[in-house]
Amino acid sequence: MNDSTSGQTNTAKPSFLRRIPLAFGAFFRTFSDIDFASRINTLSQEPEATPAPPQPEPEKKPEVAPPPLKEASSDAALLLLSLLQRDARLIDFTQENLVNYSDAEIGAAARVVHEGCRKVLNEHFTIAPVREDNEGSTVTLQEGFDAAAIRLTGNVVGSAPFRGTLTHRGWRATDVRLPKLAESHDASVLAPAEVEL
DSSP states (O other), X not given: OOOTTTTOOOOSOOOHHHHHHHHHHHHHHHHHOHHHHHHXXXXXXXXXXXXXXXXXXXXXXXXXXXXXXXXXXXXXXXXXXXXHHHHHOHHHHHHSOOTTSOHHHHHHHHHHHHHHHHHHHHHHEEEEESOOSOTTOEEEEOTXXXXXXXXXXXXXXXXXXXXXXXXXXXXXXEEEOOOOOOTTOOTTOSSOOOOOO
């Protein structure tokens, strides 16, 4: 008997009824065809394929909760705004419609606002630059630099160390001296209304 299908593999699984004639045919052919018997012998000696062990699921990293946010004191912000209004008339200046004023008039008013703001800052804060280097100088930032104090701009690629030009030294408050508020003080009143008698 010729084995015309010996080079082909049939991937479909035969049904039980189809396997009965296959079994009888293989039984009798094993007696008459030594090559076929050798192949059957080889098949019977091959270990059964064992299913691959299940791969462990990748460990899920525990979700890191974002750090809790600090709530800024609105009273402190309102107090600072009231000081800037008292000494620099900052709110008056920003609430004014400047369309009808000349550049010279706006410049004169801006000078008053600037001087008042400077007075408030000097009186209630100690302010120092974040970087002591001169603006325009080349600086190198090593790995682990304080990203809250230094902002990278421009073409930011790769990782530290970074080398670039200092375009702004930054500012840091090293001391704050805001006045204390009485318990009954309404900080939302930034400037009281004035009534002349």
